Amino acid sequence: MKTVLTAVMLVFSSLSGLTAAPRVVTDILPVQALVQQVLGDLGRVDVLVGQGGEPHEFALRPSQARALASADLVVQIGPALTPWLNRALPRLAPDASVVSLLDLPETTRLTLRTGPVFNGDSAATAVDPHAWLDPENALVWLDAIRKALSQADPDNADTYSANAAAAKATIETLKTQINAMVQPIRQVRFMVDHDAFQYFENRFGLHALASISDTEATTPGAARIRTLGQVLAAAPVACLFVEAGANQTLAQSLVAGTPTKIVEIDPLGSFLDHASYADLLLDLAQAIANCE
Numbered sequence: 001m002k003t004v005l006t007a008v009m010l011v012f013s014s015l016s017g018l019t020a021a022p023r024v025v026t027d028i029l030p031v032q033a034l035v036q037q038v039l040g041d042l043g044r045v046d047v048l049v050g051q052g053g054e055p056h057e058f059a060l061r062p063s064q065a066r067a068l069a070s071a072d073l074v075v076q077i078g079p080a081l082t083p084w085l086n087r088a089l090p091r092l093a094p095d096a097s098v099v100s101l102l103d104l105p106e107t108t109r110l111t112l113r114t115g116p117v118f119n120g121d122s123a124a125t126a127v128d129p130h131a132w133l134d135p136e137n138a139l140v141w142l143d144a145i146r147k148a149l150s151q152a153d154p155d156n157a158d159t160y161s162a163n164a165a166a167a168k169a170t171i172e173t174l175k176t177q178i179n180a181m182v183q184p185i186r187q188v189r190f191m192v193d194h195d196a197f198q199y200f201e202n203r204f205g206l207h208a209l210a211s212i213s214d215t216e217a218t219t220p221g222a223a224r225i226r227t228l229g230q231v232l233a234a235a236p237v238a239c240l241f242v243e244a245g246a247n248q249t250l251a252q253s254l255v256a257g258t259p260t261k262i263v264e265i266d267p268l269g270s271f272l273d274h275a276s277y278a279d280l281l282l283d284l285a286q287a288i289a290n291c292e
């Protein structure tokens, strides 16, 4: 009898070692990429705002609501980027642990800039949510992701630690690469269509002059457009960076008759196929370097 019990217990304990990895749902592609690196081959991380999606305004599909309902862990930038998701979480994912990356104490947070012209005297106090474009934040977040996955699935904690360490090493190399890539355009005058790049600028010594729309991507009014026209006319602006996939009608009409060229950049990795976080930032740096 005792032998049988032991045998049964052995079967159960080996089965529990085979428990499925945590089911993780993320908000945007860069966060999905980071979590996927830590989860590795143990599972596939879901993303809500996938390719071509727009995080500032978004509607959940029924399949995504179901994914949230069965999630063990939700990793998101936070309510500043996706208030719609944060509102839905208590109802749609009542049992999931939620990690809000922007709210971690170690995260570098910058306050919103008030445009259209960035002259450093912003009166805003709210946090700019586009914090994934700072690789120092990615390093901090990899640790938080490792911790959350290990808590949900202690059996695989060693794997999560090794994967997170490898991902962090890649990001250290990435920082050096990007510094070299953007070096030639540190003195170049440029504008952006949507104020999403402050974290990247801050980390790599770039400075946008102005932005067509603010960080929440609202449509600019007539006064703002007039001011932008004055900026473009005052001194040559090399580039206007426009988010890939965005409507360029307004950007085109603003730069008409000026030497400013429109360059597409992709801060969400919307047009990359299963890109890693490093690929996403390198793609962005390359596009910015193209302004030279």
Ligand SMILES: [Zn+2]
Residues within 6 Å of the ligand: 056, 130, 194, 195, 196, 215, 217
């Ligand atoms: Zn944005």
